[in-house]
Structure formats: C-alpha cells, structure tokens
Amino acid sequence: MKITLMRAAACLALFGSAFAQAQTYPTKTITMIVPFAAGGPTDTVARLVAQSMGNKLKQQIIIENVGGAGGTIGAARVAKAAPDGYTLFMHHIGHATAPSLYRKLPYNAQTDFEPIGLVTDVPMTIVARKDFPARDFKEFLAYIKANKDKVTYANAGVGSASHLCGMLFMTAIGTDLTTVPYKGTGPAMNDLLGGQVDFMCDQTTNTTSQIKSGKIKAYGVTTKTRLPNMPDLPTLNEAGLPGFEVAVWHGLYAPKGTPKQVVDTLSSALQTALKDPNVKQRFADLGTEPVAESRARPEALRAHVKAEIERWSPIISKAGVYAD
Structure with missing residues (x-):
C-alpha cells in the first residue's frame, strides 16, 4: 500500500509539473x-x-x-x-x-x-533559364520533347515539391527527362540562374522575384486560375496541358x-x-x-x-x- 501511494504521489507530481509548464509556456x-x-x-x-x-x-x-x-x-x-x-x-x-x-x-x-x-x-511554376530558346509553353513543350536526351530538369531532391511536380509533369507529357537532384531548392535555383540546368517546377515563394526581375523565364502556373501578382502568366491548363494542377501545402x-x-x-x-x-x-x-x-x-x-x-x-x- 505504501509503495502504491508513493507511486501515485510521484505520478501526481509529474502531472502537476507538466501542467504547470503548460500553464506558463513558453518561457x-x-x-x-x-x-x-x-x-x-x-x-x-x-x-x-x-x-x-x-x-x-x-x-x-x-x-x-x-x-x-x-x-x-x-x-x-x-x-x-x-x-x-x-x-x-x-x-x-x-x-x-x-x-x-x-x-x-x-x-x-x-x-x-x-x-x-x-x-x-503555394502554387508552382514551370520556369527555365533566362536564355532558354522557347518563347511560350507550346514552344517549350515541343523543344523539351525534341531534345529530351539533352534537356536537364532540376529538383530539390527525392520527396521535395519540385521532385513531385516534375514527376507529375513528365508523366503528363509522356516524356522522361534527365533529372538533376540537389540538396534543397536554394542550390537548385542558383544553378538555374547560372544556366547550369535548363528548367524546374518550383513554388512561387521561390520563383516570383526571379521571374519579375527577368532572371528566369516562366511558362505557366500549376493552379486552376492565374495568379493576381502575375496575371500574364497562363495556367498550364490554358497553355496546353489540360487538367494539370498541383499546389504545395x-x-x-x-x-x-x-x-x-x-x-x-x-x-x-x-x-x-x-x-x-x-x-x-x-x-x-x-x-x-x-x-x-x-x-x-x-x-x-x-x-x-x-x-x-x-x-x-x-x-x-x-x-x-x-x-x-
């Protein structure tokens, strides 16, 4: 009985400590x-x-x-x-x-x-190096299909949003491309800016400023409607890829x-x-x-x-x- 009471007291003390911590959180x-x-x-x-x-x-x-x-x-x-x-x-x-x-x-x-x-x-955008030859998504799609063995697709590594978007994109267009994985979107974007890779699908939180400054080319957004801050950028559905939609929560x-x-x-x-x-x-x-x-x-x-x-x-x- 004494041991049981001691254990009960210890549990109550532990509970009381956790409750007190929760009451004062954060410190x-x-x-x-x-x-x-x-x-x-x-x-x-x-x-x-x-x-x-x-x-x-x-x-x-x-x-x-x-x-x-x-x-x-x-x-x-x-x-x-x-x-x-x-x-x-x-x-x-x-x-x-x-x-x-x-x-x-x-x-x-x-x-x-x-x-x-x-x-x-977060919506995603299909973006390419600033000197990529295609002027719009139709030309972009034709170019990467014709040059699938040479075009490189950057992503932030397996499981990243850019990897998932790229996987869906290649499935949608029926074309496998050479992928270049990085340890994060930041390094991938740096190489896209430097022209070391050709294109990627990335979140607007990482691409908007680069698109607006003209440092990269944008070909489409992955949402059902256009973006208020980039109204001239077509959705992929409008641009010729019906039903393609992905957002990153x-x-x-x-x-x-x-x-x-x-x-x-x-x-x-x-x-x-x-x-x-x-x-x-x-x-x-x-x-x-x-x-x-x-x-x-x-x-x-x-x-x-x-x-x-x-x-x-x-x-x-x-x-x-x-x-x-």
Whole structure:
C-alpha cells in the first residue's frame, strides 16, 4: 500500500509539473526545424510565420535548417525531440509523400507528430533559364520533347515539391527527362540562374522575384486560375496541358506527446500570425496566401495529412519511384 501511494504521489507530481509548464509556456526560445536548405520556399514561409508567432508568444522562434533525404532527416529529429513545445517542425506536402517514397522511415508521419495547423497552399511554376530558346509553353513543350536526351530538369531532391511536380509533369507529357537532384531548392535555383540546368517546377515563394526581375523565364502556373501578382502568366491548363494542377501545402507540427494546452497555444499563435497584415502582404508578394483560420488548427492538419497520404500513395506506386 505504501509503495502504491508513493507511486501515485510521484505520478501526481509529474502531472502537476507538466501542467504547470503548460500553464506558463513558453518561457524560452523556441526552435522551428525546416528540413531543407536555407533560402528555399519552405524556409521563406517558416521565417515569415516564425517572426509573427514569436511576437504573439513573446518569445523568439529561431529557424534551424536540417536538410537532406527529402526532408526526412529533419522530420526524424523532431520525432525524437522532447515533447515540450520548444521544438517545432515546418514541412510541406513531402511529409505526406515520404511514407510512399521511402521504403523505411525512422518515424511515422501520422502518429509521431502533433499537428498544429496548416499554413498556406503555394502554387508552382514551370520556369527555365533566362536564355532558354522557347518563347511560350507550346514552344517549350515541343523543344523539351525534341531534345529530351539533352534537356536537364532540376529538383530539390527525392520527396521535395519540385521532385513531385516534375514527376507529375513528365508523366503528363509522356516524356522522361534527365533529372538533376540537389540538396534543397536554394542550390537548385542558383544553378538555374547560372544556366547550369535548363528548367524546374518550383513554388512561387521561390520563383516570383526571379521571374519579375527577368532572371528566369516562366511558362505557366500549376493552379486552376492565374495568379493576381502575375496575371500574364497562363495556367498550364490554358497553355496546353489540360487538367494539370498541383499546389504545395505547408503544415506546422510538434513532437508526439506535446501537451494539448501547448499545442493549442501554438495553434492560436499560428492563427494570429496568418492574420498579420505583414505576413499576408509578404505571402501575396510571393504568389500565395494564408489558409483560412479553420484550417490553421490541429484537427484540420491531421485530416489533411491522412487524405494526402491516401492520395499520393497510388500515384507514387504507379510511377515506381522509391528512395532508400
């Protein structure tokens, strides 16, 4: 009886400590892990959101870039992190495609994380080096088909948004092209700017400024409608690729076991950040916008991840693309 009472007291003390921590959270700097190189589209989204969330929480949120293996290295680190609310994770659609792309993952994408909320849906653009010979998408398509053995397609590595878009694009046009994988979108874009590779499909958060400055050529956007900030850029559907549509969603997570009150505090801060006029304006400048408040919630992201895993699994299986 005495031992049982001692154990009960210990459990109550532990619960009381966790509850007290949740009540006072946060009391120190928070780290948000981005599983890609600095300068890429997910990194850009994360830094904008982190700054505004930090203002709401009255604590700094710093970004740590942990790139490699299509985002799975960063994800694995977060899955093993202490569930105390001081390690967060910003990832995109790749979080839902990794279970199908990788034969063995050191974590479970659905059960090893606490969803905080969706952040944004980002359109993608087909872009090429600035001296690419095609003037419009019709010429672009004809050129890459005629020169399929010479044209190079850059992506940010297996599982990245640019990899997924490229895979769908090549399937849609019935042409296999030489792909050049990089460790992140930033390095891939640098080589596109330098003319070392021919083209890529990348998020507007990474391409808009380069398109507007004339440093790269844009041939189409992957959404159903044209972008307000680039109204002259046709959709791929308009340009001659009927039904082609892909957008890259971003979500925010914490390690499994993070107290509900902490998760709720973070979700509330995320919702506030997505209403921040500066965040909304910067997103608009980059060709995207924050999700509705109802989607910036744990239950919405949980359901979305499940649905996206189910959507992409047969597509990836049919394509026969896997990573070790």
